[in-house]
Amino acid sequence: MFCARCGKGNEDSSAFCSSCGTKLGDVQLGKKRQLSRIAGILDIVSAGLALAVVLVWAIIWFRVGDAIGLWYALFVPFLVIWLVGIAVAIVGGIHALRRSSWNWAIVGAVAATAMGIWFIGMAALVLTALARDEFRQPLPLSQNS
Numbered sequence: 001m002f003c004a005r006c007g008k009g010n011e012d013s014s015a016f017c018s019s020c021g022t023k024l025g026d027v028q029l030g031k032k033r034q035l036s037r038i039a040g041i042l043d044i045v046s047a048g049l050a051l052a053v054v055l056v057w058a059i060i061w062f063r064v065g066d067a068i069g070l071w072y073a074l075f076v077p078f079l080v081i082w083l084v085g086i087a088v089a090i091v092g093g094i095h096a097l098r099r100s101s102w103n104w105a106i107v108g109a110v111a112a113t114a115m116g117i118w119f120i121g122m123a124a125l126v127l128t129a130l131a132r133d134e135f136r137q138p139l140p141l142s143q144n145s
């Protein structure tokens with residue numbers, strides 16, 4: 001039987017994965033695993049579309065901005081913040097695809113909502129929240145506190 005979380009092949013008689021300790025036969029986890037992938041793709045799609053919009057805006061603005069000086073200067077910090085947000089959305093999306101960090105995936109989905117195409121980012125945020133179980137879990141010790 002293959003582990004739903006890490007994909008390692010285990011003896012059919014095993015109750016838990018020998019690699020990551022996940023309970024085997026957890027069909028729910030197998031289904032949920034798709035959510036983080038979709039969320040990661042949505043993060044990156046949202047960020048990619050936002051990047052295209054930003055580039056079009058930048059081209060238009062820098063042409064118009066030449067004529068009106070001050071606005072040209074104001075647009076630069078705005079552009080930098082936007083690009084940073086897009087980068088965060090992409091990093092979060094990669095973490096969601098790899099299921100490596102739920103916190104990063106959530107931050108990325110928030111960035112994808114704020115800086116990207118908001119309804120795609122919002123969908124990624126909901127899916128990331130639902131996919132909590134798919135991500136690498138904190139050490140068992142922290143569950144006691």
Ligand SMILES: [Zn+2]
Pocket residue numbers: 003004005006007008017018019020021022
């Ligand atoms: Zn496993």
